[in-house]
Amino acid sequence: MAREQGRKVIARNRRARHDYAIGDTVEAGLVLTGTEVKSLRAGRASLADGFAQISDGEVWLHNVHIPEYTQGTWTNHDVRRTRKLLLHRKEIDKLSQQTAEQGLTLVPLELYFKDGKAKVELGLGRGKRTYDKRHDLAARDAAREVDRALRRRR
Numbered sequence: 206m207a208r209e210q211g212r213k214v215i216a217r218n219r220r221a222r223h224d225y226a227i228g229d230t231v232e233a234g235l236v237l238t239g240t241e242v243k244s245l246r247a248g249r250a251s252l253a254d255g256f257a258q259i260s261d262g263e264v265w266l267h268n269v270h271i272p273e274y275t276q277g278t279w280t281n282h283d284v285r286r287t288r289k290l291l292l293h294r295k296e297i298d299k300l301s302q303q304t305a306e307q308g309l310t311l312v313p314l315e316l317y318f319k320d321g322k323a324k325v326e327l328g329l330g331r332g333k334r335t336y337d338k339r340h341d342l343a344a345r346d347a348a349r350e351v352d353r354a355l356r357r358r359r
Contacts, residue, residue, distance in 0.1 A: 212317055216315070216316040225310065225332055230329075231300065232326055234322060236289040240280060245316070254268040256312060270285055290325065304329070310329070312328050314327065
């Protein structure tokens, strides 16, 4: 059987870009059990309440919902268990420094398979205030109106 090529997106966290101003992003591998991989291959996961945390020099992913594998038996996994992320030491040190000094949060943005391996894209985000969210919505609406006006003129 041929190896998987390319990138297959499983889940996106659309809410993250609304609630956080995302700066840098980093790609990390996931430590998963067999039934978690099978459930992800079926395309089922939710990043809605997820966040990453650095503790004891390791990065952990919390509150990511990967449902139980339907054909699984007693070997099925816990749905919202804490999962370890795989990053290089330099990346972990850089992320821990930025989260500690600048008050940023590690937010999962996407969960995907890349060349057959499960990956998660983490973003360094600063929480938006409600007036920031309203300002972004107003700017998006204004840009939409300008596009409509230009299309009407043509």
